[in-house]
Every structure is written in structure tokens, then in C-alpha cells.
Amino acid sequence: MPEDHIPSLFQPLRIGNTEIRNRIVMAPLTRQRSHLSGVPTDLNVEYYRQRAGAGLIVSEGVNPSAVGYGYLFSPGLHTPEQVAGWKRVTDAVHERGGKIFAQIMHVGRLSDPLILPGGADPIAPSAVQPDPASREYTVTCPRPRRDYPTPRALEREEIFGVVEDYVHATRCAVEAGFDGVEVHAASGYLPMQFLSTNTNLRTDDFGGSVEGRAKFLLLCVDAMSDVAGPGYVAVKVSPGWSFHNVYDDDPVATYSYVVRELSARRIAYLQLGDYGMDWDVYGTLRPLFDGPVMFVAGFTRSRAAETVASGKADMIAFGQAYIANPDLAERYREGHDLNCPVIETYYTQGAKGYTDYPVFADADPGRLQPVDALPTPMDPEVIT
């Protein structure tokens, strides 16, 4: 009986330096509603405050440096103003008893000179242009609507400077009151560009073998752990996913190595995404990590509860369900039906589709979907 498993989602858990009060995680969600300077706004404070019933919030991707920026109105975590803005967010979440990690997202080659300082070229392990067709996934994102340019390959010495940017962002996260940081090594962003065989053509020690391709990510994790402790650092991977045009000749070999190495480092947790792979991502990789593991993508309440109750995962992250339901954890606990997400407002501006989804008590019962359903986007015809 799935209902019997629901209480397993409401057990506390120690992750790194902190304890979370339930296993329900708000997944990292880029929403592009910060100030153009990357400083979180009042609206961002309210959005995260509303969702602080999650055991853990993983923030939207935040860039660790100006050159890591890829989405207009996405926030950063490297200037004093950005730190001050995030401090207001972390205070609001902590006031409600929640915990929050900052997801450090460097987009690498997925940027554009139009939005980089001085019109600079985006950086990457190798000068490999993303296939223009990979833009099809991001049609709703407000950023330059043209093909990604060919990035500039980093010189070997420059790579250590990029690692320093991750370290600086980690220091900023501590100052801003975050409970930890999560390195975004998934979805085709910079660390995954190093990991993937089609985007990393380097012939030095940062390319080639699995060990070479993983070196950038592991250097970042080690350097970040040096300044804040390994319990402050988490990592997200999406093994084998070709989102943003990255490919791996042998994802099982690559990620078996990466996950074992991360396990040895005693990091806070590993976020493992199975984005529709035809091999058993969780069954293959979970046993290799000795520590808390978070699964993500396509979970319902009942599947999450079964997965946690059976010990396969320690936490489950919910993306679109959290966009639409500020009180998702509370609804899952009470068995209350869910609001439907509105895709059209995922990446728009302002409060609409961001902070105006009602809590259960204020929701129109005619517009809800069953508590154990996958989030079903609302029919645009009925959006008011």
C-alpha cells in the first residue's frame, strides 16, 4: 500500500553539516526573475519563503562569475550585492525552519558574447560549437535567439582560475547564510562539458581518459571543500543525458568513476538525475555512493515514498510540482490535491506564475489534480 510509505518522506535526515526535517526537496529551478545584475529581488525572497516547507531547497542555478552567466535575469553569487540579496532569501527560508543550498551553475559554452562582459566568447574545455538544433529545448528562455557561438577553449592555466571562481562562490554562499552549495555538473553545463566525450577534446591532463575528463569537477569539489568542508559541498549529475548537445561514449564507465570519487570525498549528498535513460541509472550508480543520495525527475508522491521507504534513495527532488505548489510538502503530508503548473510562465517576468500559485486552502477545487499524479501542465485555454 503506497499510503503506508508516506511517513518515510517525513523523517529527518542529516546531510553534511545540517539536518533536514523531511525528504522532500525543492529541485533547482531557473526562473529568470532576479535583477539584471544577478541580485535577488523581493519577489525572489517571497518565492523561496513560500516553499520553505521543503526539507531542503536547492536554489536555481547561480553563476559563480560573470563569464559563467547564460540566462538573462538569472542570479549570481559573486558580488557583495548578490551576497546581500541572497542573505535575505536564506533568512526567510531559515525563519520558516527550512534549509537551502545554492546551486553553482557555470554555463560554459552555453552563453553568448551578447551577454558576456566585453563581448567575450564563452569558455569551454574545447572549441566545440553546440549543435544549433540543441536550441530547440530553450525556446521559452529570454536570451539571444541565435545559434550558440563556438566557444573559446580554456588554456590549461586558466582552468585553475575557473576553479577559483567556484571557491569564491562557495565563500560567498557561506557569507550569504546558505547551508551548503551544490555543484551543477549536469544538463550540459561546464563541468559536464569537461566530462563528456564530444565536448572535451583536450589532449592535456584535463581530457582524454575518464580520470582526465573528471579532473575539473573533482578539483572544484576539493577546492570548495578546503574552504567550507566536504559537508558543505554537494554535486548534481545527469549521467548519459544529451541535453544541450553533450554525449558520452561510455556514461556507465564515466559516472561509475565520478560517483566513486565523490563517495570517497564524503560530500554532503549526491543528486542523481535519470532523465529518461535506457539503462538503470539509479541501480547502477546508487550502490557506488556511500552517503545521502537524492533522486530527481518524474517522481510522484507515491513513487517517491516507495523509493525512500525501500532505502533506494534518501531524498527526492520535485521540480515542476514545486513550481505550482508552494506548499508541496504540506500537501504530500496531508494527501491534498495539487495545483497544475503553467509552462508558459516558467521563464517570464513578475509574480504571475511565480509567487501567485495558491496554497491548498485558497485553491479552486475544480482546478486541482490528484495528489499522486505527475504534474500535468494546465490547459492554456483556462489560464486566467
Ligand SMILES: Cc1cc2nc3c(=O)[nH]c(=O)nc-3n(C[C@H](O)[C@H](O)[C@H](O)COP(=O)(O)O)c2cc1C
Ligand atoms: C523551469 C525549469 C528550470 C530548471 N532549472 C534547473 C536548474 O537551474 N538547475 C538544475 O539542475 N535543473 C533545473 N531544472 C531541472 C529540475 O531541477 C528537475 O530536474 C526537472 O524539472 C525534473 O523534475 P520534475 O519531473 O519533478 O519536474 C529545471 C527544470 C525546469 C522545469
